[in-house]
Amino acid sequence: MPPAELEELHCAAALEKPPPPPPPAEGDELWRWLRRHVGPAAEGELRWLRRCVGAAGKGFAIGAGLKGGLALFSVLVRLRSRRSPRSRKAGAMTNEEAVVLALKETVRYGMFLGTFAGTYVSVDECIAALWGRKRTARWRSLLSGLIAGPSMLLTGPGTQHTSLAIYILMRAAVLAARCGIKSRRFGKICKPLTWSHGDVFLMCLSSAQILSAYILSQDSLPSSYKSFLNKHGGKDHSILQGLKEVVQHTAFSNLGGIEKYYKSVGVDIKLDPNMKVPCSIVHGNQSCTGHFISFLLQAYGRAVPVYIPVYLVPALVVHRQDLMKRPYTIMGKSLLGTARSSLFLSMYCASAWAWTCFLFRTFEKCNTPLVVLGTFPAGLALFIEKKSRRTEISLYCLARAIESFFTCMTDAGLCPPILQIKRADVVVFSMATSIIMHCYAQEREVFRSKYLNVLDWVFGVPLPSDDEENKKHSTSIDGINKGIFSIG
Numbered sequence: 001m002p003p004a005e006l007e008e009l010h011c012a013a014a015l016e017k018p019p020p021p022p023p024p025a026e027g028d029e030l031w032r033w034l035r036r037h038v039g040p041a042a043e044g045e046l047r048w049l050r051r052c053v054g055a056a057g058k059g060f061a062i063g064a065g066l067k068g069g070l071a072l073f074s075v076l077v078r079l080r081s082r083r084s085p086r087s088r089k090a091g092a093m094t095n096e097e098a099v100v101l102a103l104k105e106t107v108r109y110g111m112f113l114g115t116f117a118g119t120y121v122s123v124d125e126c127i128a129a130l131w132g133r134k135r136t137a138r139w140r141s142l143l144s145g146l147i148a149g150p151s152m153l154l155t156g157p158g159t160q161h162t163s164l165a166i167y168i169l170m171r172a173a174v175l176a177a178r179c180g181i182k183s184r185r186f187g188k189i190c191k192p193l194t195w196s197h198g199d200v201f202l203m204c205l206s207s208a209q210i211l212s213a214y215i216l217s218q219d220s221l222p223s224s225y226k227s228f229l230n231k232h233g234g235k236d237h238s239i240l241q242g243l244k245e246v247v248q249h250t251a252f253s254n255l256g257g258i259e260k261y262y263k264s265v266g267v268d269i270k271l272d273p274n275m276k277v278p279c280s281i282v283h284g285n286q287s288c289t290g291h292f293i294s295f296l297l298q299a300y301g302r303a304v305p306v307y308i309p310v311y312l313v314p315a316l317v318v319h320r321q322d323l324m325k326r327p328y329t330i331m332g333k334s335l336l337g338t339a340r341s342s343l344f345l346s347m348y349c350a351s352a353w354a355w356t357c358f359l360f361r362t363f364e365k366c367n368t369p370l371v372v373l374g375t376f377p378a379g380l381a382l383f384i385e386k387k388s389r390r391t392e393i394s395l396y397c398l399a400r401a402i403e404s405f406f407t408c409m410t411d412a413g414l415c416p417p418i419l420q421i422k423r424a425d426v427v428v429f430s431m432a433t434s435i436i437m438h439c440y441a442q443e444r445e446v447f448r449s450k451y452l453n454v455l456d457w458v459f460g461v462p463l464p465s466d467d468e469e470n471k472k473h474s475t476s477i478d479g480i481n482k483g484i485f486s487i488g
Contacts, residue, residue, distance in 0.1 A: 048125040048129070051121050051125065051459075051460050052118055052121045052122050052125065053118075054460070055117040055118055055120070055121040055458055055459050055460065056114045056115070056117055056118030056121075057114065058117065058457065058458045059110075059113040059114040059115070059116060059117030059118065059458055060110040060111065060113060060114030061110070061114075062113055062458065063109040063110040063111070063112055063113030063114060064106050064107065064109060064110030066109070067105055067106050067108075067109035067110070068102075068106040071102035071103075071105055071106055072102070074098075074102070075095075075098055075099055075102050079095060108154060108155045108156060109155060111154045112151055112152060112154045112155050113151075115148075115151040115154055116148045116149075116151040116152075116433070117148075117458055117459060119144075119147060119148040119151055120144045120145060120147075120148040120433075120437060120459065121144075121459060121460070123143070123144040123147050123148065124140055124141060124144040127140045127143065127144070128140060137441075137442070138442070139438075140441070141437045141438045141440065141441035141442065142434050142435075142437070142438040143434070144437060145430075145433040145434040145435070145436065145437030145438065146430050146431070146433070146434035148430075148433060148437075149426065149429050149430025149431070149432075149433045149434065150426055150430060152165075152425070152426050152429050153423075153426060160423075160425055161425045161429070162222075162403045162424070162425045162428075163222055163225075163399055163400055163403050164399075164425070164429070165424075165425040165426070165428040165429040165432065166398075166399040166402050166403055166428060167395060167396060167399035168428075168429055168432040168433065168436070169399075169428050169429075169431065169432040170395045170398055170399055171395065171432070171436065172431075172432040172433075172435035172436050172439075173435075174391070174395070175435065175436060175439040175443070175446050175447070176435055176439070178443075178446035179439060179443050179446055181194060182446075199382065199390040199391045199393075199394040200379060200380065200382045200383060200390065200394070201379075202379075202394040202395070202397075202398050203379035203380075203382040203390075203393065203394040203397060203398075204376050204377065204378075204379030204380065205376075205379070205398070205401065206379065206394065206397035206398045206400065206401035207348075207352070207375050207376060207378045207379040207397070207401075208372050208373075208375050208376040208379075208401075209401035209402075209404055209405050210229075210375075210397060210400055210401050210404060211229075211352050211375035211378060212368070212371050212372050212375055213404045213408065214226075214229045214233060214240075215240060215243055215244060215247070215371060216244055216247060216248070216368065216371065217404075217408055217411075218240075219407075219411075220403075220404040220405075220407035220408045220411070221400070221404050222400070222403070225400055231302065232299060232302055232303065232345060232349050233349060234295060234298060234299060234302070234349065235282070236258075236261045238254055238257040238258045238260075238261050239258055239261065239281055239282065241253070241254060242254065242255065242258050242271075242278070242281045243278050243281055243282060246275065246276075246278040246281065246366050247278075247366050247367060247368055247371055248368075249367075252273055255271055255273060258271060258281060259271055262284050267284045267285055269284050269285055276364060276365055276366065277360045277361055277364060277365070277366060278360065278366055279357050279360060279361065282353060282356075282357060283295075283353075283357075288354065288357040288358065288361065291353065291354075291357070292350055292351075292353070292354040295349070295350045295353060296346055296347065296350040299345070299346035299349045299350055300342055300343065300346040302346070303341075303342035303343075303345040303346045304338065304339075304342045306342070306345065307337070307338045307341040307342050307345075308338055310337075310338075310341070311334040311335075311337045311338045311341075312334055312338075314334075315330050315331065315333075315334045337386075340384060340385065340386070341385060341389075343384055344381055344382065344384040344385045347381040347384060348378055348379075348381040348382075349378075351377065351378045351380070351381055352374070352375050352378035355373075355374040355375070355376075355377050355378060356370070356371060356374030356375065357374075358374070359373060359374045360374075379394075382394065440452075440455055440459075
């Protein structure tokens with residue numbers, strides 16, 4: 001039966017014929033058109049160009065997105081708190097000026113991260129093309145990260161980012177420590193860094209500097225962080241000034257102002273100008289124990305609004321699909337996290353006042369060493385937080401503490417001249433990014449997967465050193481990038 005045989009031949013041919021390729025994505029059409037017209041000789045150069053442009057664009061998107069989100073939140077808070085022009089102080093920034101400034105900051109931070117990513121990829125590819133990918137594998141990313149670091153200047157020539165630079169340096173130190181731990185040569189030296197509670201110890205060290213500076217030298221703290229501490233420290237400026245004068249054994253300049261403040265909150269108190277233990281300044285007529293309990297409850301109320309967006313926004317944005325499937329589980333975890341982190345912050349502040357009062361009464365005197373010793377154990381409150389959050393919090397506070405420490409050293413004339421360079425933040429940031437990018441290219445296993453996915457999406461998966469593997473890898477780089485985009 002010829003018709004049947006002919007039909008079978010057509011079916012067999014259809015089965016042997018490969019399926020048609022899927023339609024190209026809109027973002028890849030230009031790239032594939034160039035590959036068809038320039039020929040295989042220039043395909044490698046086009047891959048470099050695409051990697052550079054893609055990294056710069058993604059870096060700009062991340063920088064502008066992060067800074068723009070923070071700027072939008074601050075503008076909304078400003079619009080809500082200042083509805084009437086009459087409530088605005090003389091010389092204060094208008095709402096229109098605040099919006100313009102927010103837009104400028106958003107663009108600047110986008111340019112900063114976009115230029116950093118683009119510069120790193122460009123230098124990395126140029127060095128690999130000139131001297132070979134395999135020959136320069138050990139130092140190429142180190143140099144590329146160092147050269148890309150000065151892109152921080154795009155945030156503004158007069159804008160210092162010391163805290164950010166020190167925080168990035170701390171992250172680089174953590175990665176370097178992980179490399180040292182798994183190294184045969186430095187493994188024994190770095191073994192103490194594997195202590196499971198090292199993050200809490202760093203938090204205690206940071207607390208000793210930060211909270212001492214909050215009482216004795218607030219000018220050494222960044223303005224935004226100082227405002228945060230003044231809010232959650234829960235003490236009027238006159239109380240802090242009086243406590244500072246007792247610690248430094250100077251005459252009271254505004255003892256009447258402290259009494260007036262307590263009277264405004266319903267506490268009638270008469271302070272002794274010859275006091276040696278300043279507990280009456282700190283908590284008026286309350287006992288130290290009663291003050292700890294009442295302060296803890298008040299501090300918890302101040303901390304809850306801080307952590308609600310920290311946990312609620314990821315639940316609505318990052319876990320939005322799971323939120324539709326398991327709403328009670330996701331929201332329950334968010335509420336539990338909010339309650340837990342709020343308890344950490346309130347216990348951190350309350351225990352700092354409790355420990356200082358305890359030492360003042362124990363030794364019946366008040367001085368700077370006792371303030372430092374009293375604020376050190378406040379870092380133990382970090383045990384309340386989840387283990388996964390402890391490292392981030394301790395490194396953030398350590399960066400603030402280091403900045404405050406060197407500011408105090410500089411004010412006292414004890415800082416070496418070599419550390420007093422004009423843009424030390426750019427130097428520190430460049431050194432840190434050099435280490436981080438070297439670890440990213442050569443020691444990828446020391447990164448957590450969530451950070452590694454983001455870096456791979458921005459910079460592209462690092463090519464292997466072998467030239468033969470480069471050719472195989474270049475044909476599949478599109479699929480890898482798409483997979484990373486879906487993960488990140």
